[in-house]
Amino acid sequence: MCANAYRLARLPEASAAFALDAGEDGAANVAVTSTAGLPALTGTLESSFQDGAYAVQTLKAGTVLYRAENVGQGIGRFFAATKPASAADAEKLYNLAKWRNGSEVVTTYRLTSDTTMYVGRVAGGEGDQVLVPTDLQPQDLFEFVDQERLS
């Protein structure tokens, strides 16, 4: 697990709320919840979250997120909060089996500026995901950290 890994945890006292917590390595908490607003999600974006439930949070620069993908697939709009340990784990967490998509590798990205995003449980999966708002371009927000092959 990457030393800067952060994972999402449901806040039991607040329905449909999520928080990004520091990993067990004790690194500083670089993610904070926020009341900053974003437009409500509709259609397929909303349906990508379990029961359409998500929270809006401002993630701080330095937050590390992941994408399970095929080699050469490139950055997308959805990111994983937890680093999958294997291809099977990635599928279980993030419900990836779609058209040509797969999970040959896990790519680690670091957020380069504080950014407000949508956070919630993956529809049909057991993991939590982060969605970049549609008016932002993910390639402008994240820097590539590394890529590892998944078995």
Added chain:
Amino acid sequence: MTPDDLVPMVRELVEFLSETGYEPEGRWLEERLVVLEDPHSSADAVEHVRAEMHASILGMGGLIDLVPKPEQGSTWSVAEAGKRLLVLADRLYLLTEPSRTD
């Protein structure tokens, strides 16, 4: 919007994907379009293709995960292409819902 809209809608999506840097995804859809357009395709084959399309849309790795990259000189701006992708994805999702029948 009716189920009959599915074929022209998928055609439009294939064209859009090829114009915005996602030819492989467009080809994947085009292969399934052949099944939808073939009058000899069985009901099971058509239903299978619709289910595949429906499952290709949401979340990481799905259609709406794509970040359109219009070529220089394209009629699409990056922002407009992003909005158009979502419109097309929403339509495809509705048109391929399991409850729908042709």
